[in-house]
Amino acid sequence: MVEDVERRAAGAGSTDELRERYLGLLKSALRNSLYWTPVPPTKLDLVKMQLLKWRLALKFRGARSREALRWSPSELYWTVQGNLLPAHTLGSQENVDNVQFCVESVLRDDVPGDLIEAGVYRGGQAILMRGILEAHGITDRKVFVADSFEGLPEPDADASFDDVIAHEVLRKVGLFSASEDTVRANFDRYGLLDDQVVFLKGWFSDTLPHAPIDRLAIMRLDADYYHSTMDAMTNLYPKLSVGGWVILDDYGHPLGCRKAVQEYRAEHGITDPIQMADAQVGFWQRSA
Numbered sequence: 001m002v003e004d005v006e007r008r009a010a011g012a013g014s015t016d017e018l019r020e021r022y023l024g025l026l027k028s029a030l031r032n033s034l035y036w037t038p039v040p041p042t043k044l045d046l047v048k049m050q051l052l053k054w055r056l057a058l059k060f061r062g063a064r065s066r067e068a069l070r071w072s073p074s075e076l077y078w079t080v081q082g083n084l085l086p087a088h089t090l091g092s093q094e095n096v097d098n099v100q101f102c103v104e105s106v107l108r109d110d111v112p113g114d115l116i117e118a119g120v121y122r123g124g125q126a127i128l129m130r131g132i133l134e135a136h137g138i139t140d141r142k143v144f145v146a147d148s149f150e151g152l153p154e155p156d157a158d159a160s161f162d163d164v165i166a167h168e169v170l171r172k173v174g175l176f177s178a179s180e181d182t183v184r185a186n187f188d189r190y191g192l193l194d195d196q197v198v199f200l201k202g203w204f205s206d207t208l209p210h211a212p213i214d215r216l217a218i219m220r221l222d223a224d225y226y227h228s229t230m231d232a233m234t235n236l237y238p239k240l241s242v243g244g245w246v247i248l249d250d251y252g253h254p255l256g257c258r259k260a261v262q263e264y265r266a267e268h269g270i271t272d273p274i275q276m277a278d279a280q281v282g283f284w285q286r287s288a
Contacts, residue, residue: 019135019136022131022135023100023131023132023135026127026128026131026190027093027096027097027100027128029088029190030087030088030089030096030124030125030127030128031087031088031089031091031093031096031124032085032086032087032088033087033093036086036087039081041073041074041077041078045077046073046074046077047073049073049074049076049077049080050073052076053071053073053076056071056165060165071165075253087122087124088122088123088124088127088186089121089122089123089124089125089127089128090121090124091124091125091249091281092278092280092281094277094278094281095125095249095277095278095280095281096125096128097277098247098277098278098281098283099125099128099129099132099220099247100128100132102218102245102247102283103115103129103132103133103218104132104136105245105285106217106218106241106243106244106245107132107136107138109243111217111241111242111243111244112215112217112241113141113214113215113216113217113218113239113240113241113244114141114142114143114144114213114214114215114216114217114218115129115133115141115142115143115144115216115217115218115219115220116143116144116145116146116213116216116218116219116220116236117129117143117144117145117146117220117221117222118146118147118204118208118219118220118221118222118223118228118232118236119146119147119221119222119223119224119228119232119249120145120146120147120178120183120222121147121178121222122178122182122183122186123145123178123182123183123186123187124186125220125222125249126143126145126183126187126197127186127187127190127192129143129218129220130143130187130192130196130197131190131192133196134192139196141196141217142196142197142198143196143197143198144198144199144200144211144213145183145197145198145199145200146200146204146207146208146211146232147178147180147183147200147201148201148202148203149177149178149179149180149183149201150177151177180199180201183199184199198212203228203231204223204228204231204232204235205227205231208231208232208235208236209235211235213236213239214239215239215240215241216236216239216240216241216244217240217241217243217244217245218244218245218247219232219236219237219240219244219245219246219247220246220247220249221233221236221246221247221248221249221250221257222249222250223249223250223257224250224253224255224256224257225255225256225257226255226256226257226259226260227256227260229248229250229256229257229260229261230260230263230264233260233261233264234264237264237268240286241286242286242287242288243285243286243287244285244286245283245284245285245286246283246284246285246286247277247281247282247283248261248274248281248282248283249280249281250280251274251276251280251281251282252276252278252279252280252281252282253280261282272284272285272286272287272288
């Protein structure tokens, strides 16, 4: 017993273990998983979502009615619940673990460049990026925080009708809107608001072409819709270093994000395999 206590005491003080404990707690705090867990839908919830699905099908008649009907009650439920979770990030445990893996990969391999999240909502994933830099004592990389801070833009039905359906659903719960002051305050809560954090306020089509970014090691996109994702890919991917990572928050959702990414990859001959961190998040490492 005494030897076991001494061994734990000695190990608890190691830099690697303390760093991992800090990042583990940071991820749990950002997800609010220490005190709260998402509530799965009840049968009544799913019935309500089925009724919502039928209302959308009636609103969008013809061929697009069939597109509305493709959404399952479960997908609609979690789309609605997503804006209601009392957390700084809505990502799963696998989602935040993926961010840590990718950031620590570029630090370990000395891949040059800064980090960006395009579409931050309450800021949780960007806060995690800054926390990882802090835990590793990195002072020469910035975290760019790009968002309209006004919620999601009006989608283009011709580009992706799934975006229109999602917009109708999310309109009822705020369209993932959080002000810049709110996100700054969230960074400050974790002691991570400093000059290594750079805010880019505005629609991606306006801010990203002129963003003061020379090179990126991480680009995490939570842009949801087709045009927002395409704007981010077009303006950010050329700046991504070989060995850097693209993280796509909405790749597994029935949204325009996936269509935009597939079109961009095809146009530019990108063949690096896309892996899935969970059912929602896709990611790949740039090899050329």
